[in-house]
Amino acid sequence: MSLPDLPDDVLAIILGKVGESSYEDYAGCMLSCKTFQRLSKYPEVLQKLDLTKAFPPPWERIPNASNILYECAQFRNVHAIFLCGLIDYYFAKPRITGINHLKSAADAGHCEAMYLYGMALINEKQLAEGAKYIKMLWTKRGFEAVWQCLENCSRVVQEMSIREYRGYEMLVSQIEVGDEGVVGQFEVVGDEWLIYNEILCFIDYI
Template identity: 35%
Template sequence: QYFCLQIDPRKVDISRLESLPQDLLGIIVSKVVDASTDDYINCILSCKELGASADDKRILQKLNLAPLVKKPLLSIQYVPLMKKTLAKNNLDAHYIKGIIRYFLLTNSVTGLHHLGVSANAGKLEVIYLYAIILCRGRVVEGKKYLNKLKWTEDTTLVNNCWKKIKISLHGIRVARKRCYLTSLRHMKPTATFCHLKDMKTTCGRCFYYKQMYKFIFMI
């Protein structure tokens, strides 16, 4: 009584799956997206009804864009997909768009907006990148974002974020802007016992400086 199903009259036998309303199929496929991108692809290719759910809001919002996160430059070849996922607030899409806008197109305002959306939603590597970029002038705010990664307890998470950032920015020119160098000078610790060339060992005095240094000179 709640649904009006559109059944193809040319089909003699209708499976239970095909008889389900599209909204319910969208829910099913969105659960598959959570589990595995490969399973999702196989799922939407398995039949026309499931394929039609590919544009469902819940799916576009959760869709894992890992291949494009690793190589943001490839997103230029997937403009329709990027538009759809951005419209549904996909965090990967915001991250990719932020990198392209900020670094490639040198549109810092729009780039920071997209990175901020993803960072504020809790995407860890984006929190790291967003924090480092903020340290170009908004140092206090940048440090607050880095602190969200709980580096004082364990630097493993920060190190993993750094590795992912390097992969995403590979092949993209990161300019050594004067504002970066100015912030770096201001963050440089005065303590003589901080070994500034040892990137693996940090303390409360040199942590922020070393993260900024890596971004400027080692990306």
């Protein structure tokens, strides 16, 4: 019995494992035979497909109509949901759809989604909720993860409109902060200091 003769459910599991490890190998399998091409659209395959190397930052270069992203997002692929949210919120501009996608990915623990969703909420004047996501990212992932998120998202910041940028500037001018912020002690840092510091880091890329 050759590989294509195996039952579809078994082949889907195999292809899902391949896609979880490498998008390039997944694409190679898909092109190798009609059976894998058909199975490549199975939910259990698309849900696990690793898109991080196929769609690296800067993400604004991703075509708006990249079908594979929306197909994967439909079946709860977290990175695909994040990318759809980023494209929709910052570039395609159906903002409500975009922010909902960012929330879904953030709630699933996606680092960049937690960061951008938190900053988007802050810009929408939902300060406490935005600070919650940023603080969660700091406490669960640490300093290096937050700075990697900021670096990955820096091109997104550069694409912000003047209105969005001025909104962050206005918030900074309105926040009163003391000397309470110490890295490594974010469980006791007030939201005001956290928001103030993150906005300054965020817009520093402009």
